[in-house]
Amino acid sequence: MSWLHRLKSLVVDPPPELVFEVSPQGIAWSRTREPRAEWAPLEPGVIDVSPLEDNIRRPEAFAAAVRAVAGNGEGRGRRRAALVLPDYCARVTVLDFDSFPAAAEEQQQLVRFRVKRVVPFDIDNAVVACWPQPRTDGTKRVDVVTAVVNMDVAAHYEAPFRAAGLHCGFVTLSALAALALAPEEDLGGANLRVFVKLSGGALAVSLIDGSSLRLYRCVQVGEHALEEATSVLATTLAYAEDELAARVQAMEVCGLGPGERGWMERWRGEFGLPVCGVRSRFGAPGPANAGLYGYLESLEVS
Numbered sequence: 001m002s003w004l005h006r007l008k009s010l011v012v013d014p015p016p017e018l019v020f021e022v023s024p025q026g027i028a029w030s031r032t033r034e035p036r037a038e039w040a041p042l043e044p045g046v047i048d049v050s051p052l053e054d055n056i057r058r059p060e061a062f063a064a065a066v067r068a069v070a071g072n073g074e075g076r077g078r079r080r081a082a083l084v085l086p087d088y089c090a091r092v093t094v095l096d097f098d099s100f101p102a103a104a105e106e107q108q109q110l111v112r113f114r115v116k117r118v119v120p121f122d123i124d125n126a127v128v129a130c131w132p133q134p135r136t137d138g139t140k141r142v143d144v145v146t147a148v149v150n151m152d153v154a155a156h157y158e159a160p161f162r163a164a165g166l167h168c169g170f171v172t173l174s175a176l177a178a179l180a181l182a183p184e185e186d187l188g189g190a191n192l193r194v195f196v197k198l199s200g201g202a203l204a205v206s207l208i209d210g211s212s213l214r215l216y217r218c219v220q221v222g223e224h225a226l227e228e229a230t231s232v233l234a235t236t237l238a239y240a241e242d243e244l245a246a247r248v249q250a251m252e253v254c255g256l257g258p259g260e261r262g263w264m265e266r267w268r269g270e271f272g273l274p275v276c277g278v279r280s281r282f283g284a285p286g287p288a289n290a291g292l293y294g295y296l297e298s299l300e301v302s
Contacts, residue, residue, distance in 0.1 A: 015299050018070070018166065021084035021174060021292040022157060024049060024200055028289035029069050030282070032082075035296045037283050040069050049086040049202065051149070052120055056156045066160035083168040084291035085157055087175045088202040090149035091119050092216045100132050100142040107132075111146050121150045133212045145213050147173065174291030175204035175218065180298040181278035181285055183252050190249035190274070194236055196229070198255045199287035203229050205236055207248070215239055226263055230270065237271060251275045255287030 021028040026041040042065055046058045056062050070081075095114050101107055111130045116123035126148050133143045158168050175197045187193065195206040201222065207215035215236060221228040233251075240248050251273050256263050264275045278285055280293035 016080040016082045016170065018079065019082040019084065019292060019295050020069070020161070021177075021289055021295075022047070023086050023174070023288040025288045027065055027069055028292045030292060030296060032296065032299055035282050037289060037292060038069065039289070040065050047086075049088045049200070051089055051091055051153065053150075053153070054156050055086070055089055055153055059156070059160075063160040063163065066164055070161060070164040070166055072164060078165055078167050081161060081166040081168050082170040082172070082295055083158065083161065084172055084174050084177050084295060085149075085154075086202065087173050087197070087199060087204040087218045088220065089153055089157075090147055090173055091115075092145070092147045092173065092176070092218065093118070094133075094213060094215055095130075095144045095146055097142045097144060099140050100144060107144075111144060115146060115148055119148050123148070125151050127151055127154050136210070136212075143212065143214065145216075147176075172291070172295070173204075174199060175206060175216075176213075177291035177298070178254060178278070178285065178294040179206060179208065179213070180294040181252075181254070181280055181290065182297070183250075183276050184279045185274070185276040187250040187252075187274055187276070192240060192244065192246050192248050193250040193252060194233065194248050195278075196233065196251060196253045196256075197287075197290060198225070198229070198253075198257070199290075201225075203232060205232055207236055207240060209244065209246075214244065226259070226266065229263070230266065233267065233271065248273060252278050254278050254285050254290045257287070 015032045019030055024047040026039055028037055028039055030037045046061045047055050048057050049055050107130055112123050112128055129147045131145045135141045161168050178197055179195055191210050193208050197204045201220050203221045204218040206213055237248050268275045280297055282293050282296050285293045
């Protein structure tokens, strides 16, 4: 059971009617009943992903695209939807605590205090969500997955959906939702693994221990993307050995583009690990729809 599946208590039953994934390339979307992914492209420059400032550079064009896939909201009650945002628009970290309170207000206070010095924007103007992951080593220590997004960034993504009569009650990031995708190959029950997702110039790397997220990094890569990604992976594997006293057993990849096979061969040889892609029953996961497919997979097994 993946990390995302353990968060289903955050989604009321029955699931939302619709799910949308937004990226600079377009909007991928599907109904949650009898899923079939659809695609609406966006022109270049409509969205420019950043954690610091408004990502919607051409609001009218974005609003028109949302209306085209969701309707204009007239003559209907407010419908429920899930919204999957680009990875680089938020900051995700895994915080460790000796103990973690049960009260949501106390959780928020602790988490905001810990992350305020490491996020590149004002924590008082941020949306913060956290999910505790108790350790399985017999201690009371808790790892808390924490997602932080600038409030203005989140609001401008959601506004056209609200105008179209949708209530986005579940909002997540593409790379986190994609953790529900299954590997293309049998990894022999690998417990400690790395999930690598590339979307545009944003590289998201997740270190998964069983069903828990232990480390998450999202960085921008440029002209030498393969070399930069390899360096990020090397430090991730070193972290696993140093902090978890274990070696990563497998690697899953998504969205690497036309050179994917070459990247996989490079990492197999350099790190001595099985490396494979991911799959979905609903279509081929790629850089702009992996979160959509992962979310749909999580609903199927919830």
